[in-house]
Amino acid sequence: MSERQIEYSVFCIENVARQLGKTGSEVYQILNSSGLLHSYVIPSYEALHTQSKQYIVDEIISVMRNRNLVA
Numbered sequence: 001m002s003e004r005q006i007e008y009s010v011f012c013i014e015n016v017a018r019q020l021g022k023t024g025s026e027v028y029q030i031l032n033s034s035g036l037l038h039s040y041v042i043p044s045y046e047a048l049h050t051q052s053k054q055y056i057v058d059e060i061i062s063v064m065r066n067r068n069l070v071a
Contacts, residue, residue: 004045011056013041015053015057019061030064
């Protein structure tokens with residue numbers, strides 16, 4: 001994983017956490033234990049990193065909701 005992908009992952013985790021009212025640690029646990037961190041968030045770097053923060057956060061939360069990982 002490149003340094004940019006790591007920075008992007010942290011950015012995603014922290015901003016999703018803020019939007020959901022959770023801690024970064026809680027969101028990391030959800031994404032990591034469900035496999036979404038390595039199957040969606042990190043691979044989405046090329047496609048999503050040029051989008052707005054809100055778009056990226058909304059996309060990740062949408063995937064999390066579709067998989068019943070958050071309410």
